[in-house]
Amino acid sequence: MTQWEKEDEILARVYASNSEIMTYLSQEAEQPKRIDSVPGHLMINRGREEGNSRLYNDYFSDNPTYGANLFRRRFRMQRSLFLRIVKAVREHDNFFVQKMDGVGNFGLSTLQKVTTAFHMMAYGTLADSTDEYIRIGEPTAIVCLKRFSRAIVEVYGDEYLRTPNVDDVARLLQKGEERVFQERQDNT
Structure with a gap:
Protein backbone atom coordinates (compact mmCIF):
# COMPACT_ATOMS: atom_id res chain seq x y z
CA MET A 1 0.00 0.00 0.00
CA THR A 2 1.23 3.43 -0.84
CA GLN A 3 1.25 6.34 1.56
CA TRP A 4 -1.74 7.87 -0.24
CA GLU A 5 -3.77 4.69 0.05
CA LYS A 6 -3.03 4.43 3.78
CA GLU A 7 -4.08 8.03 4.32
CA ASP A 8 -7.28 7.47 2.28
CA GLU A 9 -8.12 4.41 4.37
CA ILE A 10 -7.59 6.31 7.65
CA LEU A 11 -9.72 9.19 6.37
CA ALA A 12 -12.46 6.75 5.32
CA ARG A 13 -12.47 5.21 8.83
CA VAL A 14 -12.61 8.66 10.46
CA TYR A 15 -15.43 9.68 8.14
CA ALA A 16 -17.37 6.44 8.89
CA SER A 17 -16.81 6.92 12.61
CA ASN A 18 -17.95 10.56 12.44
CA SER A 19 -20.98 9.44 10.43
CA GLU A 20 -21.93 6.95 13.14
CA ILE A 21 -21.52 9.60 15.83
CA MET A 22 -23.65 12.11 13.91
CA THR A 23 -26.37 9.48 13.30
CA TYR A 24 -26.42 8.64 17.01
CA LEU A 25 -26.62 12.29 18.02
CA SER A 26 -29.45 13.03 15.60
CA GLN A 27 -31.43 10.01 16.86
CA GLU A 28 -30.89 11.12 20.45
CA ALA A 29 -32.10 14.62 19.60
CA GLU A 30 -35.36 13.19 18.22
CA GLN A 31 -36.13 11.31 21.45
CA PRO A 32 -38.22 13.13 24.07
CA LYS A 33 -36.11 14.89 26.64
CA ARG A 34 -36.05 13.64 30.19
CA ILE A 35 -37.95 16.21 32.21
CA ASP A 36 -38.98 14.30 35.33
CA SER A 37 -37.14 11.77 37.46
CA VAL A 38 -38.39 8.83 35.39
CA PRO A 39 -37.15 8.60 31.80
CA GLY A 40 -40.01 9.15 29.36
CA HIS A 41 -42.36 10.62 31.96
CA LEU A 42 -43.32 14.23 31.58
CA MET A 43 -43.77 16.58 34.49
CA ILE A 44 -47.40 17.69 34.88
CA ASN A 45 -48.12 20.83 36.85
CA ARG A 46 -50.96 19.45 38.95
CA GLY A 47 -51.44 22.52 41.13
CA ARG A 48 -50.23 20.79 44.28
CA GLU A 49 -50.49 23.94 46.37
CA GLU A 50 -54.10 24.41 45.25
CA GLY A 51 -54.88 20.78 46.10
CA ASN A 52 -53.32 21.13 49.53
CA SER A 53 -55.19 24.36 50.18
CA ARG A 54 -58.51 22.83 49.12
CA LEU A 55 -57.96 19.71 51.24
CA TYR A 56 -57.02 21.81 54.28
CA ASN A 57 -59.97 24.19 53.91
CA ASP A 58 -62.43 21.36 53.28
CA TYR A 59 -61.50 19.20 56.28
CA PHE A 60 -58.77 20.55 58.56
CA SER A 61 -59.17 24.32 58.99
CA ASP A 62 -60.73 25.91 62.08
CA ASN A 63 -63.97 26.35 60.13
CA PRO A 64 -63.93 23.47 57.60
CA THR A 65 -66.29 23.26 54.66
CA TYR A 66 -67.26 19.72 55.69
CA GLY A 67 -67.96 19.24 59.40
CA ALA A 68 -67.10 16.48 61.83
CA ASN A 69 -69.95 14.17 60.70
CA LEU A 70 -68.88 14.25 57.06
CA PHE A 71 -65.23 13.87 58.04
CA ARG A 72 -66.07 10.76 60.05
CA ARG A 73 -68.17 9.32 57.24
CA ARG A 74 -65.57 9.98 54.54
CA PHE A 75 -62.42 9.11 56.51
CA ARG A 76 -64.08 6.47 58.71
CA MET A 77 -62.61 7.99 61.88
CA GLN A 78 -62.68 11.18 63.89
CA ARG A 79 -60.47 14.04 62.79
CA SER A 80 -58.49 13.97 66.06
CA LEU A 81 -57.53 10.31 65.48
CA PHE A 82 -56.63 11.04 61.87
CA LEU A 83 -54.36 13.92 62.95
CA ARG A 84 -52.69 11.76 65.62
CA ILE A 85 -51.90 9.16 62.95
CA VAL A 86 -50.62 11.89 60.60
CA LYS A 87 -48.31 13.21 63.32
CA ALA A 88 -46.99 9.74 64.20
CA VAL A 89 -46.32 8.84 60.56
CA ARG A 90 -44.64 12.19 59.84
CA GLU A 91 -42.37 11.81 62.88
CA HIS A 92 -41.53 8.22 61.95
CA ASP A 93 -40.79 8.65 58.23
CA ASN A 94 -39.22 11.79 56.75
CA PHE A 95 -40.94 11.00 53.44
CA PHE A 96 -44.16 12.47 54.85
CA VAL A 97 -42.59 15.82 55.73
CA GLN A 98 -43.37 18.52 53.14
CA LYS A 99 -40.19 19.58 51.39
CA MET A 100 -39.14 22.33 49.03
CA ASP A 101 -37.41 21.61 45.73
CA GLY A 102 -34.34 23.36 44.37
CA VAL A 103 -36.43 26.03 42.64
CA GLY A 104 -38.31 26.91 45.83
CA ASN A 105 -41.59 25.14 45.07
CA PHE A 106 -43.28 23.20 47.84
CA GLY A 107 -43.80 19.50 47.31
CA LEU A 108 -46.78 17.49 48.46
CA SER A 109 -47.93 18.17 52.01
CA THR A 110 -48.15 15.58 54.75
CA LEU A 111 -51.95 15.76 54.59
CA GLN A 112 -51.96 15.10 50.84
CA LYS A 113 -49.72 12.05 51.17
CA VAL A 114 -51.53 10.52 54.14
CA THR A 115 -55.01 11.31 52.78
CA THR A 116 -54.08 9.56 49.54
CA ALA A 117 -53.04 6.43 51.42
CA PHE A 118 -56.19 6.48 53.55
CA HIS A 119 -58.47 6.90 50.54
CA MET A 120 -56.81 4.06 48.69
CA MET A 121 -57.13 1.74 51.70
CA ALA A 122 -60.55 2.79 52.96
CA TYR A 123 -62.31 2.85 49.62
CA GLY A 124 -60.14 0.57 47.52
CA THR A 125 -59.67 3.37 45.00
CA LEU A 126 -57.09 3.27 42.25
CA ALA A 127 -53.88 5.22 42.68
CA ASP A 128 -54.60 7.58 39.79
CA SER A 129 -58.10 8.43 41.07
CA THR A 130 -56.60 10.59 43.82
CA ASP A 131 -55.12 12.96 41.26
CA GLU A 132 -58.28 14.96 40.58
CA TYR A 133 -58.90 16.14 44.15
CA ILE A 134 -55.65 15.70 46.05
CA ARG A 135 -53.43 16.52 43.03
CA ILE A 136 -51.03 13.62 43.30
CA GLY A 137 -49.83 11.39 40.48
CA GLU A 138 -50.22 7.62 40.35
CA PRO A 139 -46.58 6.64 40.99
CA THR A 140 -46.36 8.98 43.98
CA ALA A 141 -49.70 7.71 45.32
CA ILE A 142 -48.39 4.15 45.21
CA VAL A 143 -45.23 5.18 47.06
CA CYS A 144 -47.39 6.99 49.65
CA LEU A 145 -49.45 3.86 50.24
CA LYS A 146 -46.39 1.63 50.60
CA ARG A 147 -44.55 4.02 52.92
CA PHE A 148 -47.69 4.70 54.95
CA SER A 149 -48.41 0.99 55.41
CA ARG A 150 -44.84 0.32 56.48
CA ALA A 151 -44.91 3.26 58.92
CA ILE A 152 -48.21 2.10 60.46
CA VAL A 153 -46.85 -1.40 61.03
CA GLU A 154 -43.61 -0.05 62.52
CA VAL A 155 -45.31 2.55 64.75
CA TYR A 156 -48.44 0.68 65.85
CA GLY A 157 -47.59 -2.95 65.14
CA ASP A 158 -46.63 -4.03 68.64
CA GLU A 159 -49.79 -2.60 70.19
CA TYR A 160 -52.50 -3.09 67.57
CA LEU A 161 -51.26 -5.62 65.04
CA ARG A 162 -50.70 -8.55 67.34
CA THR A 163 -52.57 -11.78 67.88
CA PRO A 164 -55.46 -11.15 70.28
CA ASN A 165 -55.19 -12.71 73.72
CA VAL A 166 -58.05 -14.16 75.80
CA ASP A 167 -58.93 -10.78 77.32
CA ASP A 168 -59.04 -9.12 73.88
CA VAL A 169 -61.36 -11.79 72.51
CA ALA A 170 -63.67 -11.55 75.54
CA ARG A 171 -63.81 -7.74 75.23
CA LEU A 172 -64.58 -7.91 71.49
CA GLN A 182 -78.74 -2.30 70.57
CA GLU A 183 -79.68 -3.18 66.97
CA ARG A 184 -82.55 -5.37 68.20
CA GLN A 185 -83.83 -2.51 70.35
CA ASP A 186 -83.54 -0.09 67.42
CA ASN A 187 -85.51 -2.42 65.14
CA THR A 188 -88.42 -2.83 67.56
Missing part, protein backbone atom coordinates in the same frame (compact mmCIF):
# COMPACT_ATOMS: atom_id res chain seq x y z
CA LEU A 173 -67.28 -10.53 72.00
CA GLN A 174 -68.85 -8.38 74.73
CA LYS A 175 -68.89 -5.34 72.41
CA GLY A 176 -70.44 -7.45 69.67
CA GLU A 177 -73.19 -8.67 71.97
CA GLU A 178 -73.92 -5.09 73.08
CA ARG A 179 -74.20 -3.94 69.47
CA VAL A 180 -76.52 -6.81 68.55
CA PHE A 181 -78.68 -5.98 71.57
